[in-house]
Amino acid sequence: MTRSDPHSMKSSDVSRLEVLTARDLPPGTRLTAEEEATRAAFLAWGAELQQQADALDHQALAEAVQARLCGVSSSMPSEPRVSRSARQTRTRGLQAARGWAIALAMGGMGVALGLLLAFFLRTSQVPPATVSDGGRLVAEPAPAMSGRAVGASADRTQPTSPSAASGQGAVAGGAAAAGGAAQEPVVMSADDRVAWPSPTGGSAESAESPQWEDPLDAELWWTRQVMAHWTRPPARVDGRLAWMGDWLEQLQQELIGDSL
Amino acid sequence: MAAVMRYVRGMAADSPSSRFDQQLAQLVREHAAAVRGYLLGMVRRADLADELLLDVFERAWQARDRYVERGHLRGWLLRIADRLAISRLRQVKRESTVDETTWASLEPIDDTSDPAERLVQVEAEVELASALDTLPPNQRRVLLLRYFGDLTFAEIAEQTGWPLGTVLSHCHRGLATLRRRLAEQP
Numbered sequence: 001m002t003r004s005d006p007h008s009m010k011s012s013d014v015s016r017l018e019v020l021t022a023r024d025l026p027p028g029t030r031l032t033a034e035e036e037a038t039r040a041a042f043l044a045w046g047a048e049l050q051q052q053a054d055a056l057d058h059q060a061l062a063e064a065v066q067a068r069l070c071g072v073s074s075s076m077p078s079e080p081r082v083s084r085s086a087r088q089t090r091t092r093g094l095q096a097a098r099g100w101a102i103a104l105a106m107g108g109m110g111v112a113l114g115l116l117l118a119f120f121l122r123t124s125q126v127p128p129a130t131v132s133d134g135g136r137l138v139a140e141p142a143p144a145m146s147g148r149a150v151g152a153s154a155d156r157t158q159p160t161s162p163s164a165a166s167g168q169g170a171v172a173g174g175a176a177a178a179g180g181a182a183q184e185p186v187v188m189s190a191d192d193r194v195a196w197p198s199p200t201g202g203s204a205e206s207a208e209s210p211q212w213e214d215p216l217d218a219e220l221w222w223t224r225q226v227m228a229h230w231t232r233p234p235a236r237v238d239g240r241l242a243w244m245g246d247w248l249e250q251l252q253q254e255l256i257g258d259s260l
Numbered sequence: 261m262a263a264v265m266r267y268v269r270g271m272a273a274d275s276p277s278s279r280f281d282q283q284l285a286q287l288v289r290e291h292a293a294a295v296r297g298y299l300l301g302m303v304r305r306a307d308l309a310d311e312l313l314l315d316v317f318e319r320a321w322q323a324r325d326r327y328v329e330r331g332h333l334r335g336w337l338l339r340i341a342d343r344l345a346i347s348r349l350r351q352v353k354r355e356s357t358v359d360e361t362t363w364a365s366l367e368p369i370d371d372t373s374d375p376a377e378r379l380v381q382v383e384a385e386v387e388l389a390s391a392l393d394t395l396p397p398n399q400r401r402v403l404l405l406r407y408f409g410d411l412t413f414a415e416i417a418e419q420t421g422w423p424l425g426t427v428l429s430h431c432h433r434g435l436a437t438l439r440r441r442l443a444e445q446p
Contacts, residue, residue, distance in 0.1 A: 013428050014413050020435065021406045038435045041442035045394075046297075046407035052306075053297030062288040065317045066281060 220252050288317060291334050295341050298408040301400060302345040303352075312348060316341045338409035339419055342401070394441045399434030402427055 019029055020039050031039065212218035227241055295316055299309035319340055320327075327336055395403065405416045413431070417424045 013432075014424070017428060017431050017435075018413065021403070021431070023407075023410065034439075037442065038439045041438035042403065042407070042435055044442060045403070045438050049297045049301050049404075049407075050293065053293050053300055056293055056296055058285075058289050058292055061292055061313065061317070062281075062285040064314055065284060065288065065321065068314060068318045069284075069321060 214256065217252070217256060220248060223248065284317075284321060287320070287333075291337050292317070294334055294408045295337050298338055298341055298404050299345055301404040301408075302342075303348060308348065308352075312341065312344050315344050319344075332411075335409045335411050335415065338405060338411070342405065342419055394437055395434050399430045399437065402430040403434045403438075406431065 019026065020031075020035055021042055023043075025031075212221065224245055227245055292313065296309055296313050299312050299316075300306065303309050303312065316337060320337055323340075327333075401420065402416055405411050405419065406413075411419065413424060413427050417427045420427065422430075
């Protein structure tokens with residue numbers, strides 16, 4: 001053996017150390033004085049520990065272990081042995097079942113939340129406009145409006161309102177109808193563009209540069225222009241847009257009121 | 261009548277429950293001292309070692325179906341003990357520890373124990389501590405597995421997860437330390 005051969009050196013070290021630390025020496029083994037001293041030290045150290053450990057009541061320990069195993073001790077000897085693979089299969093099955101149960105529960109919660117959301121959305125929106133005979137849009141009055149909003153909507157129909165003063169076109173919207181002719185539907189043309197009045201009293205198309213004193217008024221006016229002229233939505237959306245336009249007018253009334 | 265009683269006693273002795281008790285008692289009788297010695301060496305606290313000793317035999321008994329007979333039952337028990345001891349030591353490290361002086365001031369005075377017995381116990385604990393303090397934990401672990409489990413170094417390497425060279429190095433250094441300690445003793 002040479003020191004340059006790590007494998008043989010390692011196996012040599014292993015065997016030497018195993019001899020040194022063996023409880024019983026193999027017959028015919030010769031040790032140097034240093035090895036004898038090492039071995040003696042190791043055995044003395046172990047015996048010291050063993051002496052501490054020997055202070056043990058085996059009977060009491062066995063009874064304590066039995067007490068711990070008490071719940072299973074009576075059934076263990078006659079219990080059918082389950083192989084490891086069977087236990088693993090059963091464990092995997094239980095885990096899969098648990099996963100499916102969690103997925104189903106989460107899916108159910110999702111569906112319930114979706115239904116709840118749809119319900120709230122449905123109750124909070126205006127009923128869709130319907131197409132009546134002759135290709136005219138009919139929007140039903142908004143069902144739930146606050147008193148103030150209705151009042152504001154009613155005020156909007158007064159002659160001071162630009163839309164009322166213009167006399168051109170009709171703004172289809174539930175709130176408009178709610179403030180005025182009770183449950184009478186507001187009828188608007190499906191083909192014609194909604195003509196919003198300009199501040200000067202003419203139609204939107206004819207007003208080249210409307211003059212507003214308040215920038216907010218101009219902004220609101222242009223918003224309505226965009227909604228009315230640049231969108232050609234289907235009847236259902238059109239009804240909602242009409243309602244939104246009405247809502248914007250209410251907002252305008254509340255913000256700037258009689259200043260118009 | 262006597263024959264009937266003998267028959268009944270024989271049946272009781274051969275019942276599954278009785279066989280179970282006998283096997284467990286035999287297992288404890290043959291290996292408990294060695295396992296306890298190993299645990300004492302590892303955790304260095306008698307109460308903790310005894311608690312772990314119960315765990316070792318409980319687990320060993322529950323897992324006896326998985327034990328593959330290789331003629332080394334004690335080695336198998338010591339592997340369980342080693343795993344439990346390492347796990348417990350990690351747990352103990354996380355716990356806040358109270359030094360002996362503080363603990364003695366907090367501990368209620370025990371009037372029931374005999375002072376002589378208490379003295380013997382304290383001396384034994386001091387001896388144990390001095391024997392164990394001479395070695396770092398890794399060296400101690402290797403030598404304990406070698407002494408109490410009679411595991412080969414390859415088995416120790418497998419159990420500890422260390423390379424064989426590391427195990428041999430720990431053993432070398434541990435033995436050198438023990439030899440010095442023996443030489444220093446009067």
